[in-house]
Amino acid sequence: MTPDADTHLRLGVNIDHIATIRQARGTPYPDLEEAVRLVEAAGADIITLHLREDRRHIQDRDVEVLRERIRTGMNLEMAATPEMQGIALRVRPEACCIVPERREELTTEGGLHVLGGETRLRAFCAPLVEAGIEVSLFVEPEPAHLDAARRIGAPVVELHTGAYANAAPGAARDAELARIRSAAAHGRELGLVINAGHGLDYYNVGPVAAIPVLHELNIGHSIVARAIFSGITAAVRDMRAAMDAARA
Ligand code: PXP
DSSP states (O other), rough: OOOOSSSOOOEEEEEEEHHHHHHHHOOOOOOOHHHHHHHHHHTTSSEEEEOOHHHTOOOHHHHHHHHHOOSSSSEEEEOOHHHHHHHHHHHHOSSEOOOOOTTTTTSSSSOTTTTTHHHHHHHHHHHHHTTTTTEEEOOOOOOOHHHHHHHHSSSSEEEEEHHHSSSTTTTTHHHHHHHHHHHHHHHHHHHHHHEEEOOOTTTTTHHHOOOOTTTEEEOOOOHHHHHHHHOOHHHHHHHHHHHHHOOO
16 A cells, blocks of 8 residues: 555445345345455455444444455444454454444544544554554545644545535535545645545546545445445446546
C-alpha cells in the first residue's frame, strides 16, 4: 500500500445489508459465505463489514467465519470501543475502519470526532497499527480532520461522501465534490492513503472515482439494492465498470 496515485481504484464491497436481510427473518439465508465468494469473483478488492455494537446486521460469528473464507482482504468497520479493539486484535483483519456509532442512527451519519478525541483515538489505534492492521479513520472531508488523523497515527483515512451523495445535483453537489477533492489532495500531501465512501451509487460515483489520488471506495447499499434485481455478480461488475469508466 502506498499513497501514490494508482490507476486501479480499489473497490471495497460492504456486505452489511445482505446480513440485514438475513437478520430480518432470522433465517440462515442469504448466506454471507456465498455472497463473499460471488462478490470476490465479480472483482471486489476487499470485503467490508461493520460489526455494530447493536449487532443489527453483521454478527460476531460472521466475522469469525468470514475471516476464514475471505480471499481478498477483510476490512472490519467498528466503533472505537474496548470490545471492538479486542475483537480486531483477535481476528486480525487486513484493515480496520474506525467509525463513529450511535445506536439510534440508520447508518453512519458523520465522520469521527477526531478534533476532540485525538488522545483517545491515538491510544485506541496504536495497538491495531502495532498488530499490522491497516487502520483507517472515517472522517469528514475537512483539512483540519486530516491533520488530526495524521497526528493520531492512522496511515489511512476514509473520506465521508455522505454530504456529497445527499446534496442536490448542481451547485450544492459540486461544492461537496470540491470539498472531497481538496481534502483528498491535502491528505495526500500529508502522506496519508485516501479512501472514500458512503452513499455512493451508480449515478454519483463517477466524479468521486475520477479523483486521481483516491485509493479505494467502499460501497454497500447501492450494490446490494441493485443485486435484488440483477444479482450480486452483475451489481458488483456494474459498479466496477462505472469506476473504471470514470478513471479512463
Ligand atoms: N464506509 C463507511 C465507513 C461506512 O460506515 C459505510 C456504511 O456502512 C460505507 C462506507 C458504505 O456506505 P453505503 O452503504 O452507503 O454504500
